[in-house]
Amino acid sequence: MSKTVNKQESPSTSRRRMQMTDIARLAGVSVSTVSRALSGSELISADTRERIQTLARQFNYTVNSVATNLRSGVKRTIAVVVPFEPGSRQSFADPFLHGMIGSLADALTERGYEMLLSRTDADRLDAVAALIDSGRSAGVILIGQWRHHDQLNAMAARGLPLVVWGAHLPHQDYCTVGGDNVRGGQLVAEHLLEQGRRRMVFLGDWGLPEVAQRYRGFVAGLRAGGIHLSAQQRMAVPFLAESGRQAMFTLIDSFPELDAVFACSDLLAMAAVGALRERKKQIPTDVAVVGYDDVELSAHFNPPLSTVRQPIHEAGAVLVDELLMLLDGKTPPPFALLETRLIVRESSRVP
Amino acid sequence: MSKTVNKQESPSTSRRRMQMTDIARLAGVSVSTVSRALSGSELISADTRERIQTLARQFNYTVNSVATNLRSGVKRTIAVVVPFEPGSRQSFADPFLHGMIGSLADALTERGYEMLLSRTDADRLDAVAALIDSGRSAGVILIGQWRHHDQLNAMAARGLPLVVWGAHLPHQDYCTVGGDNVRGGQLVAEHLLEQGRRRMVFLGDWGLPEVAQRYRGFVAGLRAGGIHLSAQQRMAVPFLAESGRQAMFTLIDSFPELDAVFACSDLLAMAAVGALRERKKQIPTDVAVVGYDDVELSAHFNPPLSTVRQPIHEAGAVLVDELLMLLDGKTPPPFALLETRLIVRESSRVP
DNA sequence: ACGCGAATTGCAATCGATTGCATAGCGTTT
């Protein structure tokens, strides 16, 4: 390759990217001076500095942050990882994730970081280590711990800067941020009991730590009210609308007397409502439905959906702040429990 | 700064990242050899190669892609930019965007690219040029052209690798991918007329090119059926549920005889359904509602929402492929129109 | 006129990799 050839040059896009040497040549100074001028160093006389900055602006020059990072060793990119179930690849579909990503994007932008969005096989969570090992990002924010607490602990042991949205578990060496899932489940149980419901069903994959905690809280709350949840009153389903629909049909068939549904995400709850309608059940008269997350659409659903609110906006900020603490060498609290409250709307309230 | 000090070192995270020199030392060879071995070069003897690869795996070493990119000049990061309205910052809330991001994430991952997700002020679209100028990404995929066709043309003129999801406009120097919005609007008009509706209202911000085209198609379709749309039969609203709700109330008040709503996104349509219910209108008996996008939830909404499907999965692939063509110096078609079809569900179909 | 410090600016090493070219080692051919 000849030295004068410009990489990524192309017939149509033949303009080479401006670089510091170009500005230096134009200004008649050295690159050192340009570098310092652009970073606003006091070492450079005010008028040289200004002249160079004007020049840079004129030519749309921006310092190459890749080179800067390489030299300075400081990275301003954070990877946000959204795992997908290896079978369906569809985890991305839950609107809750969308809210989470938006919230993280905001929090990172505010603090001057870039966001690298990455999807990973939920069974190979440890693959995210490569994002850090390869220097692509300074740290990782992972949405959900899925079934691999162990892999996460291993990564934490390697000292990788990692913060996880999820449940706080025993023997946890990594840092989590999440809602109070047990409490959330309990609130739903109490509310449904209060509404006079007795024959509940539970929808959600309790193989996942967060869901497991919601389930535990729910069962505990029911037990306190003297109600027991039998094996036919629950179904383990992934966070997919169609799965929720099918599961709901199965539950209606096997437990037709049901009068309340607790779904572990609003998406599942909405799918459940759809399935119940198809079977001519009135919501909430025949069956009360409560979801989880309080995504934006829940309030506009028909009927408006009762749900457990997760403070998404705050979540992004806390996740980012804890990760930045880690990067800064400080030790963030091992877990943060965010406020969790029940929002009662029409889907579970009989007037 | 002393030479032995390790950047981003910290009390808790004191482990320096492995690098090529370390592997070289461990293997007793030079870095050149390691570099070649890890990239699988035939120049290195098979057994040295294997020995080095094993070593790298053992120590969790991954080549620093930042350094690689700097040297090779090839970047494998694409920026996906989601503009937000400067007032609300909320553009992120529409589930359509979520689908789009997921689809792009898939397409990019499949092709071995990373995705940098970035939010920008919709009034400063030209700010995305900095993503390229600064070398953070090789190219940009922008979701929507918003009100700044001019800024986009200027960027295209600078030769920036840019592909836009949106409407095909006259005098367009950049490359777009989008649905056939005019046709979409027209399909909705025809369908509503066929259902015997005559008093339609339109919900959506026609200041945005895509929406304007849907509006034009809709109006043209109505005109063909001998129907005229007066100024009180439309409202310009941003893609926000609450705005949609309020706009719907206003329309109901100013044009109470309405019997059909065409909303420019499913989010708006769902919000409209909510507002109509609050005013005791039956859907679809009293008022038919049609949305746009066919997001996943639309099928599970109550009633299931009629809508114009945008082929989101295909969209991501096409956007990415066109951008890669640009990066490759080829000239992609100036615009791609993806299949647009009407999905009729219960919200607009009287049995 | 000379010396000295302060204010500017430039030189060159460096970040962590890649790669053209040089070279070392070793077997073959004549």
Add this chain to the structure above:
DNA sequence: AAACGCTATGCAATCGATTGCAATTCGCGT
């Protein structure tokens, strides 16, 4: 035995910036 060729490896320049230190210029005191 000399010459040659091939394979496997190392040297050193390079990507685009940053930064410690050296060098230059200039003003001013004596």
